[in-house]
Amino acid sequence: MTKALIIRDAINEDIDSIYEVVSLAFQEEQNVRDGEIIQARLVKELIQDNDDVVNLVAEDSVIVGHVFVSPVTLEPDAGLSCGQVSPLSVLPEFQSEGIGSALMQAVIEKSKNEGLDALFLLGDPNYYKKFGFVASAVKSAYGPSEYFQELELKANCLESLNVHVHLAPAFIRLEL
Ligand SMILES: CC(C)(COP(=O)(O)OP(=O)(O)OC[C@H]1O[C@@H](n2cnc3c(N)ncnc32)[C@H](O)[C@@H]1OP(=O)(O)O)[C@@H](O)C(=O)NCCC(=O)NCCS
DSSP states (O other): OOTTOEEEEOOGGGHHHHHHHHHHHTOSGGGEETTEEHHHHHHHHHHHTTOOSEEEEEEESEEEEEEEEEEEEEESOOSOOEEEEEEEEEOGGGTTSSHHHHHHHHHHHHHHHTTOSEEEEESOHHHHGGGTOEEOOSBOTTOSOTTEEEEESSTTTTTTOOOEEEOOHHHHHTTO
16 A cells, blocks of 8 residues: 555545546446446435445545445334445555555444444455454345345444344445
């Protein structure tokens, strides 16, 4: 990672760069829908819906990475405040330099500061276990899956909970 990397809250003026970074990071054919990268569309819609709990960019002269947390609801209500980390993106030419890890550490810290009790995400356990994520026993649209993971920011808050997690409406609309 270059020494110049800064991780900061996104501002309104960053939206085009964020869209570009997410589009390039997820630029596989399977992610194209109606000529658009679906994960980039997701970020746009989450912002339009005011479903941005944490929205961070990694900047090295230009924006090279981005991570987003949207709110989730637990049913029945367990009195917890939780978020879904998605998407996490680093420009292809800047990958494997530790930027994704720096974004993950920052998003965990920021989520704690925002008072979140737990984070969820869908992703490769081999990547996310190093940040403390473990397979979640909480029910979700993704079913029981080692890919649906959780991180308790407040110790044991998800333990023994029999709840279903619902993601923000943009995920449902886009069938993600
Ligand atoms: C996943 C991603 C954000 C990681 O960013 P990064 O800046 O490359 O991450 P880091 O430098 O901290 O870590 C890179 C290491 O993680 C590994 N890694 C990356 N994606 C991985 C995955 N899905 N599963 C396991 N390991 C993975 C890389 O092989 C690399 O290992 P190396 O250092 O031995 O080469 C980036 O690869 C990306 O934007 N990918 C495309 C979008 C995506 O898949 N996002 C995640 C969706 S869940």
